[in-house]
Amino acid sequence: MSEPILQVKHLVKSFGTHEVLKDIDFEVQKGEVISIIGSSGSGKSTLLRCINMLETPTAGEIIFEGKPVSYKPKDKNHFRSRVGMVFQSFNLFANMSALKNCTIGTEIVAKKSKEEATALAKKYLKIVGMLEYQKARPAQLSGGQKQRVAIARALCMEPDLLLFDEPTSALDPEMVGGVLEVIRDLARTGMTMVIVTHEMLFAKEISSRVVFMDNGIILEQGTPDEVFNHPTQERTKEFLSRYRQ
C-alpha cells in the first residue's frame, strides 16, 4: 500500500482521570471511505475531534501526508484547511448567508479571489442542492438544508480528507435521506472520508472499511462484509444485534 494520507499513532485522550481514548492507532489511505461505529460514549467523536485538533490529545501523534502535525497555531490552521469537518450540529456562521458561509474560508484561509471563491461556492452549493438558498441565513434553513450547506462549506476548501461526525443524527428522519445522498455522491467521486455514524445500512453500503470502537479502543475493523456479516468480537456482535431487530 502507498503512504497513508493520515496516520494516528498511540493516541491517548483523557478528560481528568477519565481515559476516553486508549492508545489508538489508525490510518487512512487516499480514497478510502471509513465508517466508525460503536456505542454511545465509546470515544468516536473524541477521536474525530482529536484528528482535527479541536481537542488536544494527552499523548500520541497525528501524521498528515508523512509529516507530523505540530500544534503551533499556524501549522494547525493549515492542517485544518486541508481536512474538512462536518458536525452533528452544523456549526454554520449565523451572521452570514449560505453563500458567504461557503466563500469565507476560501477567501481568507485559502486566499482565493472573491470571484474564484464565489464560483467554487456556487459549484458546491449546486452539488448539495442548495444553490437556490444561497442568500438565506442559517436561521432560515431547515436542519437538513443547514447540513447540506455545511458540507458545501467543507467542500469549498477542496480538502484532502473530510471528517463527518454523525452528520444526520440531529435531523428529522425525512431529512436524513438527502444528506446521505450527498455523502454517497462524494464517495463516488473518490473523496477520502471518515464518517462517524449510527446509520448501519448506510455504513455497510458506502464504506471501504468499517471501524468498530468500544470503550476507547478500536476493537475490530475490516471490510463491511467482515465487520457486519462475520464479526469476530463478542462486543461487536452484541452491538450489531441491537440494530437488527
Next chain:
Amino acid sequence: MPNTFWEWVAFLCQKYFPDFMRGLGVTLELAVIGTIIGCVIGFAVGVVRSAVIDKGASPVGKGLMGVIKVVLGVYVEIFRGTPMLVQAMVVYYGTMALWGWDIPSFTAGIVVLSLNIGAYMSESVRGAISGIDPGQIEGGQAVGMSYGQIMFHVIMPQVFKNLIPQIGNTFVSAIKDTSILNVIAVTELYFAAKTVTGTYYKFFETYIIISVIYFVLTFVISRLLGVLNKKLEGTRNYELVKEPESTDE
C-alpha cells in the same frame, strides 16, 4: 418679581435659557464622546479578556497575554467597584497632586466617563462573546480560520449586533451620569442649574426645570433608539435564487 411657583419657573427659564442650553450642550457632548470612547475601550478590553490562549502558542506570547489580562481585569474591577463621583475626584485632583497636571475639567470628565463606561461595557462584551454558540468557533476552526479571523468575521459582528440596544441604554445612562461631573466643575447641565440657584435660591424651581430637560432628552432618545433597533432587526425574508443551467461550471 415673580410671585407664584410657576411664575418663577417661567422667569428662570427665560432669564437663564442660554445657560441651560449651554449646559445641555456640554452634557450631550460628554455623553456622546464618553459613550463612543467608552464603547471602543469596552470592546477592546472585552475581546482581549475573552481571548482564548492557544495551547500551541509561544511561551512569551502566552505570558504577555496573561499579564495584559490581569492588568485589564484590575482596571475593570476598580472602575466597577468605586463610585464615579470618587473616580472623578481621584482623576482630577490625583493627576494634579502626583504629576502636577492641570487637565481641564471637561477633559477629566471625558476620561472618567469613558473609563467608567468602558469597564461596564467590557463586561457586557465578554458576556455577549460567551453567549455565542461555541459551535460557530469550531466551525471556523474546522475550515482553518485563526482565532482572530473567527472573532473578526464571525463572533464580533454578532456580538455587536446583540449589543446595539445596550449601547443605546448606555448612552441614555451617560446623559444622566454626566451630572456627577459637576464635582470637578464640568459646566454641564446640573452645574448650570447649581449656578442659577446661587443667585435666587430657588432650588425646587430650578431643579424642576432641568429634570424636565433631562427627562425629555432621555425619553426622546430612548424612543428613537427603539425605532432604530426595530429597523436593525431586519426582515426574515430572503429570495430564492434560480440560476440558469449555463452557470454549471
